[in-house]
Amino acid sequence: MTHPLHILCVDDEEDIQEVVKLCLEMAGGFTIDTCTGGAEALAYLTHARPDLILLDVMMPGMDGPATFAAMKARGMDIPVVFMTARVRGAEVSQYLDMGAVGVIPKPFDPVSLANEVQQLWSASLVKPPGPA
C-alpha cells in the first residue's frame, strides 16, 4: 500500500461521523470522507473510490443495506463494513451473507476503532467482497 487508507463513513449522525473521523484520522492516519446518507454516498462514489466504506445500518431515507444493494447493482465492488447498534447474531450473518466484510457494533471503542478498521480492510484483501 503506497497511500494511507481512504475510508468513506456514511452515517446520519454528526457525532458518530466526527468521532469516526477523529479516530481514523488521528489515531489511524487514514484519509476520511463522510456522507450523511445513502443517496449522498452513491453520488460521492461516482467520482471517488475509497478503500473501504463504513456504512451505518439505520438511516432515514435509504438505509445501509439498501445503499449496499444499490452499490452492488452499479458494479461498485468496494469493501463495506456495517456499523450498527444492538446488533444480533442473525443480523451479522445476514450482512455478511450480503457480502459485507465485517460488522462493527455500536457503541464502539474510539481508541481501538482504527485497528479494527485496518484489520477488516486487510481481511477484505484476502476475501473479495460480494456473495460467492
Added chain:
Amino acid sequence: MSTIGQAFDGALEGLRTRYLAKLGEVAAEFDKLIAFCDLDALTPEIAAAAAGLAHRLVGSGQTLGFPDISRDAAVLETVLAADPPQPAVIAKAAKQLLAACRGYIQAGPPPVSSAPPPVTAPVITDAVEPPPLAGPSLIAIHADPLMGRLLEDVFASHAHITMFASIADAVAPAYPAGLLIVDLDSPGSQPNMLGDLRAKPGLAELPILAMTAQRKSAAVARAIMGTQLEALLKPVTPIELDARANAALQRRRLSVVIGDDDRIVRELLKARFETQGYQIHLAHDGEDVMTLARAHLPSIIILDREMPKIEGVKVLGMLKADPATQHIPVIMLTSKGQAAEISEGRKAGAADYIVKPFAPDQVLARASQILGLPG
C-alpha cells in the same frame, strides 16, 4: 508523537462537550414521552420516534464516554418495541434514561480515557509480594449455589477462597488476593456494577475473571471494554476455570516494560496487559527502556523500532549484550513491515516482530505464547 495524543484527547473532549449539550435537547424529548405515557396518549408514531432516538443513543453514548446512556437507551428501545406497548414500563425506562442524561449533564464531560497517568504516579507498585502459587487467594462473587460448588471443587484443595453474594458485599480480605471471580448473571453483580467493584480499596487492580451466559458478543464486549476484565462464557468446565484462574494468577507475577514514543500505543498496551495482571513499566524512549529493564528485570519487553534517543534495534542490541537482561524476551513493534527489517530484528535477537497497526490482543497473545502461558 505525544502531540498527536494530546490533539486527539483535546478533539475528543470537544466532541463530548458538544454531545452533552445535545443530551439536554434529547432529555426534553424523553420528558414529552413520559408525559404521553402518563396521560395514556402514546401513539405508534410517538413510540417509533422515541425508539429511533433511543437507538441512536445506544450507538453513540458509550463511544463518546457516557456508558449509562447506551445501557439505559437499550432498555428503553427494548420496551418501546413490546407489543402491545406498556406505557407504565416505557415511562419507567424513559425516566431512568432521563436520569442518566441529567446526571451526565450535571457532572460535565468525563476525563478522556486515553489520558495518561501523571508522570510521577507509579503505575503498579512492586511492593506487595503475591502469594505463592501453592496457596493463591481468590475472591468470588456469586449468588448461585451451583457456582459455589464449582468454585469449591476447583479451588478448595489448593487456594484460599473468599466468597460474597453480591458486589455490594465484597471487600478485600486481610491477606493479599490475586484474582477476582465474578458471576455476571447474579442479581447483585450486573456488568454495570463492575465500576463500583473497581472503586473498592484493594480491589482496583486485581484481574477479574467474569463468568456469564450472555452469548451476545456485543454485551460481553461492552462489559470488557468498560471495566477491563477477562470473560469466561458459561457453561464453564472445572478444567477451564482452573486453567484460566491459574494463568491469571501466574500473570500477576509477570511484569512488562512497554517502550514506545507513541502515547496511544503505550496506553493501549498498558490497558490490555493490566487486565491480565501484569505489572507495567512504561518507557517513552530508548534510554528509558534500558533504565527500566535493568531496574525491574521484567518478564518481557515490548519495544518500538522507531524511538527517540536510542532507537529500538540499538536498544535490542544493548539488552542482548547485557548479561542481566539478555534472557528477557523482546517483542519488536514496527510501522514498517519490510522483510529486511524483520530479519534484521530477528538476527538482533527479537523473540517476535509485530507490524503496526496491531490489535493489543495480538501483542498480549504473542507475549503469553512466548512466556509459555495458557490462553
